[in-house]
Amino acid sequence: MNALRLAVADGMTIARRNALKIRRAPDLxxxxxxxxxxxxxxxxxxxxxxxxxxxxxxxxxxxPGIFVMTIVTSAQITGYTLTQDLQKxxxxxxxxxxxxxxxxxxxxxxxxxxxxxTSIVTMALVGLVAGWRIRSTPAEAALGFLMLxxxxxxxxxxxxxxxxxxRTPEVFNNLAxxxxxxxxxxxxxxxxxxxxxxxxxxxxxxNPVSTLVQAARELFGNTSPALPVPxxxxxxxxxxxxxxxxxxxxxxxxxxxxxxxxxAVSR
Amino acid sequence: xxxxxxxxxxVKKYGDVAALDGMELTVPEGTxxxxxxxxxxxxxxxxxILTTLLRPxxxxxxxxxxxxxxxxxxxxxxxxxxxxxxxxxxxxTGAENLEMVGRxxxxxxxxxxxxxxxxxxRFDLAEAADRPVQGYxxxxxxxxxLAGALVAAPPVLFLDxxxxxxxxxxxxxxxxxxxxxxxxxxxxxxxxxxxxxxDRLADRIAVVDHGRVIALGTADELKDRVxxxxxxxxxxxxxxxxxxxxTLAPLAAGDVRIDAxxxxxxxxxxxxxxxxxxxxxxxxxxxxxxxxxxxxRPTLDDVFLSLTGHQADDKTxxxxx
Numbered sequence: 362m363n364a365l366r367l368a369v370a371d372g373m374t375i376a377r378r379n380a381l382k383i384r385r386a387p388d389l390x391x392x393x394x395x396x397x398x399x400x401x402x403x404x405x406x407x408x409x410x411x412x413x414x415x416x417x418x419x420x421x422x423x424x425p426g427i428f429v430m431t432i433v434t435s436a437q438i439t440g441y442t443l444t445q446d447l448q449k450x451x452x453x454x455x456x457x458x459x460x461x462x463x464x465x466x467x468x469x470x471x472x473x474x475x476x477x478x479t480s481i482v483t484m485a486l487v488g489l490v491a492g493w494r495i496r497s498t499p500a501e502a503a504l505g506f507l508m509l510x511x512x513x514x515x516x517x518x519x520x521x522x523x524x525x526x527x528r529t530p531e532v533f534n535n536l537a538x539x540x541x542x543x544x545x546x547x548x549x550x551x552x553x554x555x556x557x558x559x560x561x562x563x564x565x566x567x568n569p570v571s572t573l574v575q576a577a578r579e580l581f582g583n584t585s586p587a588l589p590v591p592x593x594x595x596x597x598x599x600x601x602x603x604x605x606x607x608x609x610x611x612x613x614x615x616x617x618x619x620x621x622x623x624x625a626v627s628r
Numbered sequence: 629x630x631x632x633x634x635x636x637x638x639v640k641k642y643g644d645v646a647a648l649d650g651m652e653l654t655v656p657e658g659t660x661x662x663x664x665x666x667x668x669x670x671x672x673x674x675x676x677i678l679t680t681l682l683r684p685x686x687x688x689x690x691x692x693x694x695x696x697x698x699x700x701x702x703x704x705x706x707x708x709x710x711x712x713x714x715x716x717x718x719x720x721t722g723a724e725n726l727e728m729v730g731r732x733x734x735x736x737x738x739x740x741x742x743x744x745x746x747x748x749x750r751f752d753l754a755e756a757a758d759r760p761v762q763g764y765x766x767x768x769x770x771x772x773x774l775a776g777a778l779v780a781a782p783p784v785l786f787l788d789x790x791x792x793x794x795x796x797x798x799x800x801x802x803x804x805x806x807x808x809x810x811x812x813x814x815x816x817x818x819x820x821x822x823x824x825x826x827d828r829l830a831d832r833i834a835v836v837d838h839g840r841v842i843a844l845g846t847a848d849e850l851k852d853r854v855x856x857x858x859x860x861x862x863x864x865x866x867x868x869x870x871x872x873x874x875t876l877a878p879l880a881a882g883d884v885r886i887d888a889x890x891x892x893x894x895x896x897x898x899x900x901x902x903x904x905x906x907x908x909x910x911x912x913x914x915x916x917x918x919x920x921x922x923x924x925r926p927t928l929d930d931v932f933l934s935l936t937g938h939q940a941d942d943k944t945x946x947x948x949x
Binding site for chain 2: 370371374381450454459464626627
């Protein structure tokens with residue numbers, strides 16, 4: 362009966378530790394604050410001046426894409442931190458303490474939410490300065506931010522799983538970079554996916570990143586009637602499908618990461 | 629006196645390699661038990677099983693009365709562990725590190741904070757308490773890690789090579805701290821590669837090799853098995869080896885050994901310095917030239933050599949010249 366309360370309390374203790382770490386580590390903080398600022402400014406001003414989107418500014422079309430790209434890339438911090446802790450024996454200490462075994466992963470992913478809130482707020486503010494506008498109702502916009510955070514939380518569990526399977530920070534970083542680039546660029550985050558050639562179009566339209574970007578555009582009102590309507594099923598129901606994706610990732614990767622964690626630390 | 633730690637027939641295999649092969653040990657409450665052996669002997673695996681990090685393939689063990697497999701959860705509230713890789717967070721301050729451990733022992737926020745300050749004071753880290761651990765020296769880190777193991781004042785403490793990699797001064801400082809804890813009644817299981825460390829801290833020592841205990845006793849008992857002190861003499865030429873051995877035989881407390889390749893004669897002796905002086909006197913009388921002479925105490929290598937017939941992997945020689 363007390364187990365759940367302990368699990369939550371222990372998870373918070375670990376989350377607090379990770380949050381302190383991010384605040385003190387310049388490399389991690391850079392990933393959370395500096396990188397999003399650079400992304401927003403570079404893409405808005407460099408690409409924004411070159412690419413035309415029918416009926417709206419490219420910058421406005423682009424920002425939901427940048428939000429999602431940042432979520433995908435900063436989720437790598439989860440994996441990187443986990444592999445480092447795994448190597449340094451920090452988990453051994455945790456496992457000899459009478460704490461809830463689930464707290465390490467819940468704490469890690471909860472601190473990632475704090476990190477994601479920070480970077481999304483940063484991006485939204487810089488975006489507003491650079492000309493991005495929310496054109497929907499406040500309720501829709503709030504749902505948009507919540508949806509991004511939910512996906513970010515679910516995606517942390519994906520990177521946690523990959524990290525615990527690979528176990529070394531260097532290998533994890535390389536693989537995460539190799540995988541995250543196609544995931545983000547083979548989507549509608551930067552370009553209109555309906556104009557991509559055949560096979561690429563199919564991949565981009567069914568890519569969960571596209572669904573999330575489309576959902577964010579709809580919820581923030583960053584769409585234009587002049588844009589072609591995507592035919593793919595997930596893009597036509599972007600908001601519910603995005604939520605489904607997040608839930609699906611959680612259902613699959615929470616137990617998977619937990620199992621890998623238990624295996625990784627009991628060697 | 630009840631036993632704080634018991635282990636019977638512990639086996640742990642990694643593929644075909646047996647890290648533990650019938651490990652047995654008993655540690656009465658309030659005593660210090662030393663596990664002595666080279667890298668790969670099974671010391672760390674034993675500690676990992678006793679601290680619930682690993683499940684044994686066979687055998688069973690209890691700590692503070694709890695079974696390490698069945699009661700792992702409850703057992704953890706009664707132990708403290710400090711490993712050889714100081715598991716502290718670089719970006720957190722010393723105080724934050726200890727507070728976090730206190731919270732994970734469920735001491736509550738207030739008590740965790742007070743306990744952290746108390747331990748930092750005791751381990752001479754009060755000044756560095758609010759600095760990130762990043763700037764700590766190796767000795768400070770190890771003290772902080774040890775403090776972390778003591779946050780909940782556990783009755784049983786596991787120290788896995790607590791001083792490996794520390795400079796001599798930091799090592800002696802840590803020994804004093806451990807000795808204090810023992811005086812307060814904590815049961816300690818300590819692993820080490822250094823006989824001197826086991827000698828100084830442990831009531832009883834188990835020598836471990838290939839995953840099992842090959843000898844058990846007090847430090848003195850073990851040293852006696854190795855033959856106590858020996859006089860070691862290096863000669864100038866091979867021709868005088870036999871003569872030297874004959875001359876020195878009356879001083880020996882055991883068999884005189886000749887190492888022809890090293891031009892060395894080794895004599896087990898009972899009364900160290902006196903025997904060394906006499907040996908040099910006798911050789912001078914016989915006009916045998918001595919290039920180097922020394923009094924050797926038994927080292928881990930010697931214990932190993934005499935117990936197993938093979939050399940330990942780690943060289944920890946100590947020679948008094």
